[in-house]
Every structure is written in C-alpha cells, then in structure tokens.
C-alpha cells in the first residue's frame with residue numbers, strides 16, 4: 301500500500317523549500333548553528349535568488365506530490381540582483397491566481413521574506429508553515445488513487 | 449481620416465480592388481492576406497497586384513493566427529524602407545501582434561496593420577457547426593491599435609463600407625486612394641453596431657465562464673479534461689503568443705529514469721501517463737495567460753478536442769484582471785512580468 305495513504309492519521313507533510321542563497325538559506329544555516337530546530341518535513345533547495353524560481357518548479361513539486369512549497373527570499377529592497385524578489389512576487393501572484401481560478405489549493409504555496417540574520421524567524425516560519433500544511437492534510441493530487 | 453468604399457459589386461471585390469490599387473501604386477509593396485487557392489483558403493504574402501483578385505479577406509476562417517506570421521517574417525529583420533507590407537488582421541490577430549511586439553518577437557517597422565471587423569470564424573474541421581465558441585464570446589469585434597480599420601459592422605444593408613485611418617501612416621495611405629469621407633451618421637451606425645455585438649458577446653462570455661467553472665475547475669475536472677491529452681504540444685505551436693524559441697517541455701529536463709517513475713507510483717499508488725501533461729498546461733498558463741488574446745487557436749489545433757481554450761480564456765481573464773492589464777489593449781502598457789512596483793502585493797511574502 302502506498303506510503304502516504306497508509307498512515308493518514310500520522311500524516312507528515314513533505315514540503316519543498318526554495319531558499320535564496322543570500323538570505324533565507326543563510327538564515328537556515330544560522331538557525332542550525334544557533335541550535336534552533338526546524339521541522340524535518342522541510343526539504344530545502346538552495347537557489348541563487350527567489351527570482352530564479354519559475355512557476356514550473358513550484359508546479360513540478362506540487363504535482364509530484366509535495367504537500368506544500370515555500371519560497372524564501374530577501375526582503376523587498378534587499379535582493380542581491382535588485383529586483384529578483386519583486387519579480388518572484390508577481391510570478392507567484394500569477395500562480396496563485398491561476399490555482400485559485402482552477403480550484404487548486406493555492407494556500408499550499410507560500411512566499412516568505414527572511415533575511416540572513418533572522419535564524420529564529422526562519423525556524424518559526426518553517427514550523428508554522430509545516431503545522432498549517434499538516435492541518436490541511438495531504439495534497440489532493442490524486443483522482444481515484446491515480447496522481448495526475 | 450476616413451474614406452467611403454463603394455461595395456455595389458460586393459465587399460470582397462471592393463476590398464480586392466482597394467488592396468490591388470495599393471500594390472499597383474506602390475503605396476504597399478506587398479500584402480499579407482487570406483487568399484483562395486484551389487478552393488482552399490491559405491494565408492499568403494502577395495506581391496503581384498493581379499493575385500489580389502484571389503484575396504478573400506472576408507472568408508470566415510482563421511487557419512493560422514496571422515500575428516504568428518508577422519512574427520515569423522519580421523523577427524530577424526523587418527522589411528527595409530520602401531517595402532512596406534500591409535497585413536490584414538482580425539481583432540485577435542491584431543491583439544496578439546501587440547503582445548508579440550512587446551515580447552520583442554515581431555516588429556511593426558514598415559508594417560501597415562489593417563484591422564477588419566470580425567463576425568467570427570468557423571472551425572476548420574467542422575465548419576457546419578457555425579462560429580467557434582471563442583469567437584461567440586470575444587468582446588472585441590473591432591481590431592484595436594491598427595493603422596487602418598476596415599469598418600464593416602452596421603453596413604450589411606448598405607452599398608458601402610468605411611475605411612478609417614488611425615495613425616499618420618494609415619491616414620496617408622487612405623489619402624493616396626482619394627475617396628470621399630464618411631458622414632457622421634454613417635460612422636455612428638458602425639459604432640452602434642460594434643457596441644451591440646460587443647454587448648451580446650459579453651453576455652455570452654459570462655454564460656460560458658459560468659459553465660467553465662463547473663466543467664474545468666478542481667482536480668477531478670482537470671483530470672477529465674486532460675485524460676486524453678497526448679502531450680503533442682500542438683496547442684502551444686498554434687498559440688500566437690507562446691513565443692519561446694526553445695520550450696522547456698521539448699528538452700529532457702523532466703525525463704526521469706524508470707526507477708524514479710516507479711518510486712513516484714510507489715508513493716501515490718499509481719501515476720497517470722503520459723507524465724507532465726498537467727504540468728505542461730499549467731506552466732503554459734503561468735507563462736502565457738497574461739498575454740492570451742482568446743483566439744481559440746489552441747483548441748482548434750488539438751487532435752483530441754481537449755477544451756484547452758476554456759482554461760486559457762478563463763485564467764487569462766483572471767490573471768490579466770489581477771494586473772489591470774488586457775492583452776493587446778495598448779502598446780504602452782508594459783507586460784506585467786517585465787515590470788513590478790515596490791509597493792504592491794504586500795500579502796505575498798509577509799506571513
């Protein structure tokens with residue numbers, strides 16, 4: 301029997317996190333050195349800027365069965381490539397608008413601006429997001445037991 | 449400025465003569481228009497004035513969105529000076545062309561755009577069914593942002609049509625033809641006709657959107673819509689605004705080893721194949737909905753009759769509304785993905 305289905309009660313979400321190298325990924329390292337725990341549910345992927353995260357990668361994660369996707373970027377005004385995070389914001393707005401239009405759960409996608417110094421904020425946000433997704437239950441990418 | 453064109457011998461004949469005159473007098477060097485060859489309509493770049501007798505600007509079919517053709521012909525280099533090309537465009541073609549110019553995929557240099565009022569086009573495969581749904585719900589019967597407008601609406605029972613210049617280029621072309629100007633009530637007649645077509649189509653659009661919401665939203669519906677998609681990407685190839693020269697989906701980016709597919713099937717129980725169909729369509733939506741002009745070329749090109757148009761039309765409307773943008777409305781509005789504001793969308797990122 302498929303793993304995720306077998307123990308829906310003890311559902312542990314899989315969350316893909318695209319983290320900007322210059323801020324959020326550094327905050328993740330900092331959280332580690334400060335011995336702050338963040339959930340093992342988070343599968344971090346380091347990217348050079350939130351602006352490199354095309355919607356296709358978020359969708360690929362989502363459609364492959366990730367229960368949530370979080371994108372961590374530099375605060376508005378602080379992007380190392382000047383406007384990558386502003387562009388990311390528009391892209392994710394497009395993605396969420398489309399998901400909402402098509403009746404897909406856009407709440408499973410989140411963007412958070414977390415600077416390199418915010419180790420605690422990183423751990424808190426990852427914990428909150430994991431709790432939220434856990435509360436939402438497994439992502440419904442399946443129709444009659446078949447993932448589309 | 450505008451001129452009145454006598455159509456006592458039929459509209460097609462009048463338009464042929466007008467375009468032929470433009471070629472003979474070297475006002476235009478060539479014209480891109482639908483022509484009838486062996487009883488079949490095809491687009492053609494017509495250089496010889498005599499061949500203008502084969503032009504069929506009113507044929508209610510659109511085998512290809514001509515914006516695509518203008519892009520193909522001009523994107524390496526536009527016509528050189530003295531070789532102006534006139535292009536006949538329906539509304540969705542004119543709007544798609546605006547998007548392509550903004551995407552740097554077409555040039556309007558030495559191109560004279562000639563918009564023509566559109567009453568809808570028939571499906572190529574089964575014309576008996578009447579105007580395509582995309583056309584019935586298109587709220588733009590008039591082609592916007594063209595140098596010249598061929599005004600047909602409202603003159604069905606008259607023996608004339610009106611050609612309207614909208615730019616300096618358009619005006620000077622019409623001036624060279626030298627015909628009388630339209631009276632105010634003649635112009636008003638068309639405006640009223642356009643307005644009433646627009647109203648009818650908006651009502652139709654809203655009905656159709658309500659239906660789409662029931663038919664295509666939710667994962668189950670999306671599965672039903674795409675279950676017989678063969679991942680051929682014809683819809684993308686036919687789309688006038690899908691412009692990447694190399695599509696990610698033609699690359700091996702998402703090709704996995706068998707074991708990876710097996711482990712995904714292991715996780716879910718079963719995975720539908722071909723893989724990545726929904727990914728392809730959702731990605732195309734994310735990239736292109738903002739420029740979708742609602743021409744329906746995607747669905748026309750689908751071998752399996754998948755209602756891919758409905759997804760784009762509905763999502764296109766929503767995404768464009770989110771940025772107060774309308775594809776093809778204006779050359780001066782930047783594409784939403786090429787600009788940003790510092791203070792906007794504050795709900796994103798601050799959780």
Ligand code: SF4
Nearest residue numbers: 687740741743744746
């Ligand atoms: S997505 Fe379909 S309706 Fe929209 S512009 Fe492309 S071909 Fe036309």
Ligand code: SF4
Nearest residue numbers: 677678680681683750
């Ligand atoms: S929707 Fe139709 S045209 Fe598009 S990829 Fe699928 S089968 Fe091909």
Ligand code: FES
Nearest residue numbers: 320349374379380
């Ligand atoms: S460099 Fe961090 S978001 Fe652009």
